[in-house]
Amino acid sequence: MKITASKLITVLVITLLLSTSGVLGFDFSKLEQSITKHVLKNGLTVLVMERHDAPVVSFVTYANVGAVDDPKGFTGLAHMFEHMAFKGTTTLGTKDINKELELIAQEDSVFLKLREERAKGRFADSARLESLTTAYNEARDASYQLVIPNKFGNVIEREGGVGLNAFTSMDETVYFFSLPSNKVELWMALESERFLHPVLREMYKERDVVAEERRMRTDSNPIGRLIEEFQAIAYKAHPYHNPGIGHMSDIQYYSRKEAKAFFDKYYPPSNLVIAIVGDVSTDDVLKLAEKYWGRIPYRPAPPRIATVEPPHKDERRVVMEDPAQPFYIVGWHIPEATHPDRPAIDALVDYLGQGRTSLLYKNLVKEKKAALQVGAFVGYPGDKYPSMVAIYAMPASGHDNTEMEEEIFKEVEKVKASLIPDEEVAKIKARAKASFINQLDNNQGIAMQLAAYQTRWGDWHQLFRELDRINAVTAEDIQRVAKKYLTKDNRVVAMLNTSGS
Numbered sequence: 001m002k003i004t005a006s007k008l009i010t011v012l013v014i015t016l017l018l019s020t021s022g023v024l025g026f027d028f029s030k031l032e033q034s035i036t037k038h039v040l041k042n043g044l045t046v047l048v049m050e051r052h053d054a055p056v057v058s059f060v061t062y063a064n065v066g067a068v069d070d071p072k073g074f075t076g077l078a079h080m081f082e083h084m085a086f087k088g089t090t091t092l093g094t095k096d097i098n099k100e101l102e103l104i105a106q107e108d109s110v111f112l113k114l115r116e117e118r119a120k121g122r123f124a125d126s127a128r129l130e131s132l133t134t135a136y137n138e139a140r141d142a143s144y145q146l147v148i149p150n151k152f153g154n155v156i157e158r159e160g161g162v163g164l165n166a167f168t169s170m171d172e173t174v175y176f177f178s179l180p181s182n183k184v185e186l187w188m189a190l191e192s193e194r195f196l197h198p199v200l201r202e203m204y205k206e207r208d209v210v211a212e213e214r215r216m217r218t219d220s221n222p223i224g225r226l227i228e229e230f231q232a233i234a235y236k237a238h239p240y241h242n243p244g245i246g247h248m249s250d251i252q253y254y255s256r257k258e259a260k261a262f263f264d265k266y267y268p269p270s271n272l273v274i275a276i277v278g279d280v281s282t283d284d285v286l287k288l289a290e291k292y293w294g295r296i297p298y299r300p301a302p303p304r305i306a307t308v309e310p311p312h313k314d315e316r317r318v319v320m321e322d323p324a325q326p327f328y329i330v331g332w333h334i335p336e337a338t339h340p341d342r343p344a345i346d347a348l349v350d351y352l353g354q355g356r357t358s359l360l361y362k363n364l365v366k367e368k369k370a371a372l373q374v375g376a377f378v379g380y381p382g383d384k385y386p387s388m389v390a391i392y393a394m395p396a397s398g399h400d401n402t403e404m405e406e407e408i409f410k411e412v413e414k415v416k417a418s419l420i421p422d423e424e425v426a427k428i429k430a431r432a433k434a435s436f437i438n439q440l441d442n443n444q445g446i447a448m449q450l451a452a453y454q455t456r457w458g459d460w461h462q463l464f465r466e467l468d469r470i471n472a473v474t475a476e477d478i479q480r481v482a483k484k485y486l487t488k489d490n491r492v493v494a495m496l497n498t499s500g501s
Helices: 005-018 029-033 077-084 097-118 126-144 151-158 181-196 203-219 222-234 256-266 282-295 342-353 359-367 401-417 422-438 443-457 460-471 475-485
Strands: 035-039 045-050 056-063 162-168 173-180 272-278 316-322 327-334 371-380 387-395 491-498
Touching (some): 029 035, 029 460, 035 282, 045 282, 045 443, 056 181, 056 443, 077 203, 097 126, 097 256, 126 203, 151 162, 151 181, 173 181, 173 443, 181 282, 203 222, 222 327, 222 491, 272 282, 272 443, 327 401, 327 475, 342 359, 342 371, 342 387, 342 401, 342 422, 342 460, 342 475, 387 401, 401 475, 401 491, 422 460, 422 475
Parallel strands (some): 045 272
Antiparallel strands (some): 162 173, 327 491, 371 387
């Protein structure tokens, strides 16, 4: 394996951090000074970092919108639009755009009539439903005849692009891929075009794909159903209670009309950050950004969600029965990622249940062999708004969820009752710093983190303050947050018990 200079530096830094004497922070000043931020008149934020060790560039388009922003009655729409963003534009992906738009309009018209009739429930006219369903299928087939499938992806691949992908979380939607460094203008043209002139072609076909995705991930998956119930009871008021994939009835209900309205509201340039890292000239990048992205008209960014989850006054609990492997999960509400307590909470979660050296893994899996799996995570289901920390366990044969709960709560109380040893705190912080630096190991990782910090904090510089936040954590901080947040009243429990056992 060839080790590049940047890879070697990363290895050396991680080695330093993991050494017993390596508690000093890494100096990011030179890296930080190589980054340029520019905001276009339409509100788009552009971040550029030059790295000339290889003739490649990574591009990230970070939209400050996720499933938490799904409109009522249209859950899953943020995820659906992510799919639509790969369907091309008025100039890419069509055999005849004018004719295609006519057929798309006919397809929408028939579907809206069908949707209206379906919404009548048991009062719907069965004959009209059958007639409209036939007309809808015919309109779909007709509009698809003019589509050039996967044109956007095929162009990227033909020009040497790699890693074309995207994801939608509760908080954001992110598009990314890499290209040779002589293809920067191509990226500027194609990427800006799909947010300037998107065509939501094949929407109803893609909607069926999303519905099948939901069936596989949730409806046919006992643990998936349990997690969805866990999330739903955890949040009474805040939209974090909605599943990111969407409810099935909503997936089958929304049309291009709702998708277009969602795009208009949440995809203005002022709600986007683009990060470009690699073998580029900053001046050239900014000129191209003005030329291509500057074409998109200004629209104001949507406001943050105002709804605040009220403090819980008692434990919430849900129990499911299914002829499946038992599963247990418990969560506690915590603040958002930017809160001063989060580094200490992250350290607490690491100590309790992350990795084979964690307290719960050593107790439940290694020593007692009571669990097949145990783990902990933080920032569920999102991080932009107040969130959750959770611990899960999968009981081994002869053990059950009640035992998992007792053991988990016992270890939580231990952390609340006494300070974690200093040597353990040092190891936790070293792992946190190593994990953080690993995310900056390549162009795409840097671009992703720059865009994320710019969006989450409103200032990309905060990325280079993260080690300071980690270094500041003490054993007293970890105990304090355990006592403050891991309480019974703040607790949410969900368990899947094996029926018939």
